[in-house]
Amino acid sequence: MNPVRAVKGMNDVLPDEIARWHRVETAYARVMALHGYREVRTPYVEPTPLFVRTIGEATDVVEKEMYSFVHHDDPLTLRPEGTAGAARAYVQHLVHNKEPVSRWYYVGPMFRAERPQRGRYRQFSQLGAEVFGDAGPAMDAEMIDMLVGFLATLGIKDVRVLVNSLGGPAARARYRDALVQFLEPRKASLSEESQRRLTTNPLRILDSKSPLDREAVKDAPPVVDLLEGEDLAHWQALQQHLNALGTPYTVAPGLVRGLDYYTRTLFEIKGATDKLGAGDTLLGGGRYDGMIKDLGGPSVPALGFAAGIERLILASDAEVAAPTLGAFVVAVGPEAFDYALVLGRDLRAAGVSCEVDARGSSVKAQIRRAVALGARFALIVGGEEATTGTVQVKDLAAQAQEKVARASVVAAVMSRLDVPLAKAP
Numbered sequence: 001m002n003p004v005r006a007v008k009g010m011n012d013v014l015p016d017e018i019a020r021w022h023r024v025e026t027a028y029a030r031v032m033a034l035h036g037y038r039e040v041r042t043p044y045v046e047p048t049p050l051f052v053r054t055i056g057e058a059t060d061v062v063e064k065e066m067y068s069f070v071h072h073d074d075p076l077t078l079r080p081e082g083t084a085g086a087a088r089a090y091v092q093h094l095v096h097n098k099e100p101v102s103r104w105y106y107v108g109p110m111f112r113a114e115r116p117q118r119g120r121y122r123q124f125s126q127l128g129a130e131v132f133g134d135a136g137p138a139m140d141a142e143m144i145d146m147l148v149g150f151l152a153t154l155g156i157k158d159v160r161v162l163v164n165s166l167g168g169p170a171a172r173a174r175y176r177d178a179l180v181q182f183l184e185p186r187k188a189s190l191s192e193e194s195q196r197r198l199t200t201n202p203l204r205i206l207d208s209k210s211p212l213d214r215e216a217v218k219d220a221p222p223v224v225d226l227l228e229g230e231d232l233a234h235w236q237a238l239q240q241h242l243n244a245l246g247t248p249y250t251v252a253p254g255l256v257r258g259l260d261y262y263t264r265t266l267f268e269i270k271g272a273t274d275k276l277g278a279g280d281t282l283l284g285g286g287r288y289d290g291m292i293k294d295l296g297g298p299s300v301p302a303l304g305f306a307a308g309i310e311r312l313i314l315a316s317d318a319e320v321a322a323p324t325l326g327a328f329v330v331a332v333g334p335e336a337f338d339y340a341l342v343l344g345r346d347l348r349a350a351g352v353s354c355e356v357d358a359r360g361s362s363v364k365a366q367i368r369r370a371v372a373l374g375a376r377f378a379l380i381v382g383g384e385e386a387t388t389g390t391v392q393v394k395d396l397a398a399q400a401q402e403k404v405a406r407a408s409v410v411a412a413v414m415s416r417l418d419v420p421l422a423k424a425p
């Protein structure tokens with residue numbers, strides 16, 4: 001029989017690799033706590049119309065990347081991203097009535113049926129954040145600066161921060177017309193996909209990867225040139241705040257991002273292409289001031305971002321130490337198994353991580369396993385130790401062995417491992 005394999009583009013993370021994930025997730029939880037964000041968990045499956053309405057019908061994600069199915073007449077979709085679900089939860093639970101500003105964050109799997117390659121998967125994990133109720137632009141600058149700092153704590157170097165602004169719906173519509181006017185005479189030189197997009201979603205032509213399209217849009221008018229009034233003031237203030245923070249950034253007129261819900265500020269942070277290949281965008285985000293209202297809520301401005309955890313791991317150089325074990329209890333023969341089990345439980349209760357080996361293998365094999373696991377101590381117990389109430393304590397780092405009374409062995413191991421004494425409950 002053929003072995004069953006994981007779905008293409010959906011990967012296992014085995015225990016050998018998990019320390020890298022924990023490192024990113026722990027660093028992120030810390031950054032979030034420092035900035036006053038609280039975690040939200042929303043379902044992995046949402047009604048399909050939620051994504052169609054927010055992300056937009058004429059986007060790659062909605063047109064060809066969603067895992068959608070019908071269950072008992074309900075059209076459902078595995079979430080391709082976290083913003084729409086967070087916004088739905090915000091509206092559904094009337095959160096705006098409880099607090100003026102909500103800073104939420106999330107970590108979890110997302111699903112997009114893309115062509116799998118390095119850094120691009122069909123199930124991938126994002127860490128992200130959404131802020132509801134702050135119209136910026138100071139908030140926008142704080143978020144971008146926070147993300148630059150977060151990447152630095154992960155040891156990710158050579159990042160490029162790209163920012164742009166689409167303005168509000170009126171500016172966007174104005175720009176759309178200007179772009180179509182500019183591209184119409186050049187239509188024949190566009191890729192087939194972009195010729196179609198010229199009517200469905202012309203802004204997307206700006207960030208097409210096709211060399212034909214890149215050439216055609218080279219001299220397209222920058223979107224920020226058409227900003228007026230409050231849109232323009234927001235854009236200028238964002239840059240002023242970033243300058244004050246000393247956050248390096250580049251204005252990227254071609255940055256439109258692949259989701260239709262954005263208004264005003266857009267940003268991406270890119271990493272080194274040699275490590276990430278085509279998927280060199282570590283994270284992206286922006287403002288989506290219209291979404292909460294579009295979903296039936298009040299008019300509440302919103303801003304957010306998301307990063308691909310796999311890409312952060314690929315981009316990070318830092319070595320991650322594998323976790324080690326405090327003690328390994330070597331049980332020699334069945335007559336010592338009960339004695340070993342109780343010893344193991346006492347050690348763990350005192351905060352010493354340990355494994356008990358009661359498989360009946362030889363002492364030599366068990367010591368070898370203890371070393372492989374990085375244990376500091378091998379605690380050897382056989383029939384004699386069980387009867388006399390003792391334990392052979394072998395310090396695997398110092399290569400020394402001594403007999404210790406059972407009553408004092410836990411304290412002895414704790415003191416040498418620097419495990420703090422547990423407080424009385």
Ligand code: HAM
Pocket residue numbers: 080081082083112114119120121122124125126128129130258259281282283284285286287288303304305306307308309310311
């Ligand atoms: P996005 O640009 O579609 O934005 O995705 C954000 C990040 O998720 C990307 O920069 C990338 O690191 C990662 N990512 C996306 N697709 C894949 C994939 N197929 N494989 C691996 N990693 C991937 C959003 O998702 C928005 N929800 C961000 C946002 C939040 N905007 C406002 N709030």
